[in-house]
Amino acid sequence: MTEISLDNFATAHATGAAQVVDVREPAEYVAGHVPGAASIPMGQLPDRLAEIDRSKPVFVVCQAGGRSAAMTDALLHHGFDAHSVAGGTAAWTKAGRPVESGTPKGR
Template sequence: MTEISIDRFAAARVSGAFVVDVRQPDEYVQGHVPGADLIPLGEVSTRTADLPTNQPVYVICASGNRSLRAAEYLRGVGIDAHSVRGGTAGWIGAGKPVVTGTGAGADA
């Protein structure tokens, strides 16, 4: 299964999970998971070398559709990728922290 719940994702973050946000830059700057790296969906296939191969990669987007596609692609090339069900909207809806701007932000 390539999808995980917000709660499981939150628990993984506490352990230092590697997070990739596959939304567009304008979406990312409006609010993203602290520590998430921005790799827009259209760049995922050309930037797989930027991703770790020795730990799971958690992929998030706005609602979970783009991240599911990205996670499926990444799993196909050997990366242990998991899509966050509900995306950033679900993360915010669960009362989890977000940061704004272009930086990945501090882990919270």
Template sequence: MSEVSLEAFAAAHADGAAVIDVREPGEYVGGHVPGAVLMPMGQLPSRTSELARDQTVYVICASGNRSGAMTDYLVRAGFDAVSVAGGTSAWASTGRPVVTGQRPTA
């Protein structure tokens, strides 16, 4: 699995990186990284056409387990994808911004 540190992800996020959140809708509403697009694990294989192949895709979940599995899937499918170490939990625990209460659009 390709994994990126929280610090490296924070820098990429500040530069407008593509972020997908592979958690379930209820988890996403409870708090997610600003700009993260919800693509639950079960939907991701049928939604890869929504992802850009010309940029790194940052995959995040709660702690890194689901994002690791989905990163492996995306890499095998030809994407430049990396899992965010520690997930949304680590992101929030370091005081970085989290969006809550926002209904997913997908």
């Protein structure tokens, strides 16, 4: 598993280079998520791989880092350039980074 620091992720996110996949459950996502993150809950990820752009790095986020680490390993196994975001959404929020709320688009 590859893990990216919150600061390095924030830099990638700010430059628009971040393809973010939030693997938390829908209610968690709705309550608050990294802006622009796609909601693909952990249990659905294997069936929704086609929704992720293989030509770009994928930054996987959950609440604290456990689920994102497991799903990063799965994405790496499928040939994605995937990175688990250290500390997850909790660390992102605690650092005062912007958060969006609301229902995921398209689902």
